Amino acid sequence: MVGILLLTHAPLGQAFIAACAHVFRAPTERFEAIDVLPDQDLGEVQALAKAAIKRLDDGNGVLVITDIKGGTPSNCCNKLADAGRVEVIAGISLPMLLRAITYRRDALDVVVEMALAGAQNGAVRVDNRIRIAHN
Numbered sequence: 001m002v003g004i005l006l007l008t009h010a011p012l013g014q015a016f017i018a019a020c021a022h023v024f025r026a027p028t029e030r031f032e033a034i035d036v037l038p039d040q041d042l043g044e045v046q047a048l049a050k051a052a053i054k055r056l057d058d059g060n061g062v063l064v065i066t067d068i069k070g071g072t073p074s075n076c077c078n079k080l081a082d083a084g085r086v087e088v089i090a091g092i093s094l095p096m097l098l099r100a101i102t103y104r105r106d107a108l109d110v111v112v113e114m115a116l117a118g119a120q121n122g123a124v125r126v127d128n129r130i131r132i133a134h135n
Helices: 012-024 042-056 072-077 094-102 108-122
Strands: 003-009 031-036 062-066 086-090
Touching: 003 012, 003 042, 003 072, 003 094, 012 031, 012 094, 031 042, 031 072, 042 062, 042 072, 062 072, 062 094, 062 108, 072 086, 086 108, 094 108
Parallel strands: 003 031, 003 062, 062 086
Antiparallel strands: none
């Protein structure tokens, strides 16, 4: 099973973990978050992330999801990526995360593609305006 690590600005990662536990009505295994604090040392964050990846990887790889490309958590991910073993995507959303969790028994590259599809398909305009048919 693909492990999932959230590397986000605090307190976003823990909030996503709580939301997933709510949706799935149970904690999700092989799923952790590192919430990066303001002014936290990047070396410390990378060390925490490397240790988490080691815990989460059962041989099927780890998907690291960060909140925004170019932010401190994302910048820490640059050195973590290892094609086929550790994949990194940015722009976390709940639809993305739920899709990744749902497909995590597939290969890592499939989980990445399904997560990205979840993000794209999960962003929709909700329109509650009444439509009046003109005859």
